[in-house]
Amino acid sequence: MPNAELVRKRREQILRGASKVIAERGYQETNISDIAKELGIGHGTFYRYFDNKRHIAEQVLSYAVDQVTQLIVDIDPDAADTLSDYANQLNEIGSRLFDFFNNNRELAQVFFFEAYGVDRDLTIKLQEVIELFGTYVERYLQNGCQKGYLRQDLDIEITARAINGMIFAGVLRTFQKGNGEKERDRWIKSISTLMLSGMAS
Amino acid sequence: MPNAELVRKRREQILRGASKVIAERGYQETNISDIAKELGIGHGTFYRYFDNKRHIAEQVLSYAVDQVTQLIVDIDPDAADTLSDYANQLNEIGSRLFDFFNNNRELAQVFFFEAYGVDRDLTIKLQEVIELFGTYVERYLQNGCQKGYLRQDLDIEITARAINGMIFAGVLRTFQKGNGEKERDRWIKSISTLMLSGMAS
Amino acid sequence: MPNAELVRKRREQILRGASKVIAERGYQETNISDIAKELGIGHGTFYRYFDNKRHIAEQVLSYAVDQVTQLIVDIDPDAADTLSDYANQLNEIGSRLFDFFNNNRELAQVFFFEAYGVDRDLTIKLQEVIELFGTYVERYLQNGCQKGYLRQDLDIEITARAINGMIFAGVLRTFQKGNGEKERDRWIKSISTLMLSGMAS
Amino acid sequence: MPNAELVRKRREQILRGASKVIAERGYQETNISDIAKELGIGHGTFYRYFDNKRHIAEQVLSYAVDQVTQLIVDIDPDAADTLSDYANQLNEIGSRLFDFFNNNRELAQVFFFEAYGVDRDLTIKLQEVIELFGTYVERYLQNGCQKGYLRQDLDIEITARAINGMIFAGVLRTFQKGNGEKERDRWIKSISTLMLSGMAS
DNA sequence: TATGAATGAGCTTTCATTCAT
DNA sequence: CATGAATGAAAGCTCATTCAT
Numbered sequence: 001m002p003n004a005e006l007v008r009k010r011r012e013q014i015l016r017g018a019s020k021v022i023a024e025r026g027y028q029e030t031n032i033s034d035i036a037k038e039l040g041i042g043h044g045t046f047y048r049y050f051d052n053k054r055h056i057a058e059q060v061l062s063y064a065v066d067q068v069t070q071l072i073v074d075i076d077p078d079a080a081d082t083l084s085d086y087a088n089q090l091n092e093i094g095s096r097l098f099d100f101f102n103n104n105r106e107l108a109q110v111f112f113f114e115a116y117g118v119d120r121d122l123t124i125k126l127q128e129v130i131e132l133f134g135t136y137v138e139r140y141l142q143n144g145c146q147k148g149y150l151r152q153d154l155d156i157e158i159t160a161r162a163i164n165g166m167i168f169a170g171v172l173r174t175f176q177k178g179n180g181e182k183e184r185d186r187w188i189k190s191i192s193t194l195m196l197s198g199m200a201s
Numbered sequence: 202m203p204n205a206e207l208v209r210k211r212r213e214q215i216l217r218g219a220s221k222v223i224a225e226r227g228y229q230e231t232n233i234s235d236i237a238k239e240l241g242i243g244h245g246t247f248y249r250y251f252d253n254k255r256h257i258a259e260q261v262l263s264y265a266v267d268q269v270t271q272l273i274v275d276i277d278p279d280a281a282d283t284l285s286d287y288a289n290q291l292n293e294i295g296s297r298l299f300d301f302f303n304n305n306r307e308l309a310q311v312f313f314f315e316a317y318g319v320d321r322d323l324t325i326k327l328q329e330v331i332e333l334f335g336t337y338v339e340r341y342l343q344n345g346c347q348k349g350y351l352r353q354d355l356d357i358e359i360t361a362r363a364i365n366g367m368i369f370a371g372v373l374r375t376f377q378k379g380n381g382e383k384e385r386d387r388w389i390k391s392i393s394t395l396m397l398s399g400m401a402s
Numbered sequence: 403m404p405n406a407e408l409v410r411k412r413r414e415q416i417l418r419g420a421s422k423v424i425a426e427r428g429y430q431e432t433n434i435s436d437i438a439k440e441l442g443i444g445h446g447t448f449y450r451y452f453d454n455k456r457h458i459a460e461q462v463l464s465y466a467v468d469q470v471t472q473l474i475v476d477i478d479p480d481a482a483d484t485l486s487d488y489a490n491q492l493n494e495i496g497s498r499l500f501d502f503f504n505n506n507r508e509l510a511q512v513f514f515f516e517a518y519g520v521d522r523d524l525t526i527k528l529q530e531v532i533e534l535f536g537t538y539v540e541r542y543l544q545n546g547c548q549k550g551y552l553r554q555d556l557d558i559e560i561t562a563r564a565i566n567g568m569i570f571a572g573v574l575r576t577f578q579k580g581n582g583e584k585e586r587d588r589w590i591k592s593i594s595t596l597m598l599s600g601m602a603s
Numbered sequence: 604m605p606n607a608e609l610v611r612k613r614r615e616q617i618l619r620g621a622s623k624v625i626a627e628r629g630y631q632e633t634n635i636s637d638i639a640k641e642l643g644i645g646h647g648t649f650y651r652y653f654d655n656k657r658h659i660a661e662q663v664l665s666y667a668v669d670q671v672t673q674l675i676v677d678i679d680p681d682a683a684d685t686l687s688d689y690a691n692q693l694n695e696i697g698s699r700l701f702d703f704f705n706n707n708r709e710l711a712q713v714f715f716f717e718a719y720g721v722d723r724d725l726t727i728k729l730q731e732v733i734e735l736f737g738t739y740v741e742r743y744l745q746n747g748c749q750k751g752y753l754r755q756d757l758d759i760e761i762t763a764r765a766i767n768g769m770i771f772a773g774v775l776r777t778f779q780k781g782n783g784e785k786e787r788d789r790w791i792k793s794i795s796t797l798m799l800s801g802m803a804s
Numbered sequence: 805t806a807t808g809a810a811t812g813a814g815c816t817t818t819c820a821t822t823c824a825t
Numbered sequence: 826c827a828t829g830a831a832t833g834a835a836a837g838c839t840c841a842t843t844c845a846t
Contacts, residue, residue, distance in 0.1 A: 117318035165370025198399035519720035567772025600801035645807040
């Protein structure tokens with residue numbers, strides 16, 4: 001009944017269709033009419049819900065970013081009191097990220113690749129999300145140092161981004177190889193090992 | 202006098218101009234006439250040396266990729282006999298990568314961002330280079346396990362890519378922040394620490 | 403209302419405009435924008451109805467060819483039983499051809515001149531139509547030989563093409579001189595005379 | 604020694620090369636550099652001998668036209684005194700034309716097809732040559748009527764062009780089919796038969 | 805005189821966007 | 826509110842022609 005609700009629904013439908021097509025063809029190669037065809041709507045209709053082509057790319061990325069962000073907001077960086085608590089947190093966060101991108105392959109494609117092909121601003125936006133994750137990791141490390149279970153001489157700022165780099169490398173790689181859980185667990189284990197005890201024998 | 206030499210020189214000139222413009226404006230936003238203007242040549246001249254717009258993007262990336270690859274080919278993965286040897290190798294590789302991208306900012310911009318905006322094939326090419334680095338790191342780890350200074354239960358394949366992820370995350374970040382050596386050294390130290398001893402106190 | 407009908411109409415409109423402009427300026431000298439200007443439409447509109455410049459040339463020629471072919475399909479090559487029947491048929495066919503090209507001067511221009519300037523394939527297509535006419539004439543001659551009113555030693559295949567040559571020479575010439583009926587009748591009479599009794603006194 | 608002689612030679616060399624390439628590829632598809640490549644000269648050199656691309660097409664056609672014209676100038680239209688003399692003349696003219704175009708296939712290709720693709724003026728020039736042939740044939744007919752061996756009621760002007768049409772149709776067809784002498788003789792015989800006695804039994 | 809590197813006018817074509825229906 | 830026909834800016838690319846060497 002509420003008109004706004006219908007509009008929201010339509011917008012989301014189009015968003016989903018656009019995600020699919022952009023993920024399949026790439027942003028530059030995607031025409032508005034491709035999206036319209038995918039959805040079975042007239043391509044003029046598209047413009048009733050989005051300002052222009054750029055706009056929908058932004059919205060698709062925003063949607064992906066929101067979803068990804070949601071994955072970690074409910075985990076309290078300060079909750080871990082011991083190294084083992086922390087290891088469990090790591091497991092949890094890793095699993096969520098890996099699973100999300102494997103279950104939302106279209107968003108993953110956009111997140112990891114297509115967004116760069118749109119323009120500078122969107123690329124920056126993407127970098128900011130990754131940086132946001134960096135600050136999250138930073139808080140976890142801070143907590144660990146304060147509680148004493150992480151070494152005191154840690155360069156928290158940098159180490160956080162390094163860990164971030166491992167995680168996204170893993171997520172990207174499992175997404176690309178697409179062989180799911182087994183690969184995921186190897187990544188989580190390897191990253192955890194590196195983080196907690198390093199490679200030295 | 203040798204015609205081929207002249208051609209080589211001109212091609213490189215154009216390549217350099219194109220790198221600059223593409224790095225500044227982005228691939229999609231770059232017109233052939235932008236490149237021509239930058240170089241002060243007619244845009245027809247461009248087509249005497251490159252087949253089309255796509256071609257030059259590929260050449261720019263190839264050039265970057267070649268340079269990056271050159272950075273590590275002369276380091277022998279089997280040379281390190283102790284953990285400390287290995288740590289030194291890490292320092293060396295890291296320094297080279299960090300320095301290269303900081304001293305060739307245009308290539309860095311293309312390598313990290315613009316190549317994704319061209320098309321799928323070029324994106325794949327880029328992934329392959331990063332994967333090439335992964336296989337290199339793998340060989341280092343293999344050597345370490347064989348020589349016994351790295352833990353025997355290491356998941357070499359995955360760990361190598363995780364380390365790769367850290368390195369490229371660091372390289373990218375220092376490139377973006379542009380505050381040079383100090384940041385570089387913090388990254389190298391942090392990654393080394395993580396790799397060698399982990400974060401646990 | 404029926405969309406397909408609208409499309410057919412528009413296509414024909416553009417075809418007519420294109421015929422006119424091509425006949426006036428020549429194929430090579432005709433730009434898509436000339437056609438668009440002639441029709442008072444945006445040149446993008448052209449591409450909604452035809453694939454490219456080549457395509458419309460082909461369509462214009464096809465149209466001409468179809469029309470020309472229609473001129474003779476309803477005349478039965480076997481209908482003539484005497485030399486005088488045959489003379490009447492000749493009159494009829496000649497009149498139709500002469501009149502058609504004089505009343506459709508744009509198509510004539512394309513048929514006789516412009517099609518050669520497009521490319522090899524279209525030239526071949528044109529040759530095929532003329533050859534089709536040759537086979538038609540051949541059937542008339544065959545009938546005449548069988549019925550006995552034409553000489554038995556006729557080289558039917560060649561003679562048919564020779565007659566064809568006279569006819570098209572005449573049609574072309576009256577089209578170019580544009581002085582209509584009188585000229586037309588002289589041609590028909592002269593060709594008939596040649597065919598039926600030759601020039602000897 | 605005389606410089607002008609060298610220039611003339613070079614010009615002719617280029618003309619020959621151009622004829623070949625234009626006949627092979629078609630005028631529009633022929634680039635100046637194609638011609639230069641064929642001759643093994645720099646394409647700048649071309650412009651020292653011909654004003655522009657158009658110019659050489661014109662020269663190629665002129666050359667063809669001159670050659671063709673030469674074929675008949677030495678036959679005196681007034682020489683025939685009887686029908687049988689005339690028949691012999693016909694044989695001679697026909698043979699020369701057929702042979703010329705079969706032995707100069709490149710010129711034939713240009714003459715029959717490529718010249719139309721250049722521009723209006725050249726097309727007109729071509730028409731004029733054919734018309735020139737028409738006037739020649741006209742003189743032969745005139746002579747025949749005066750001498751009394753051709754029928755007095757002949758529409759000389761038109762009949763001449765009709766015969767012309769047959770001849771060129773035949774020449775074109777044998778050129779295209781390329782099966783030489785046998786076909787040629789059938790054409791000459793058929794045309795002669797038609798002209799002298801018609802088809803009636 | 806011969807060359808071919810350089811040029812840019814000018815073309816075809818695409819497709820995001822508008823707007824009348 | 827939905828549509829898709831119409832549009833034209835804007836881009837890539839070709840190649841005849843020029844001219845410095």
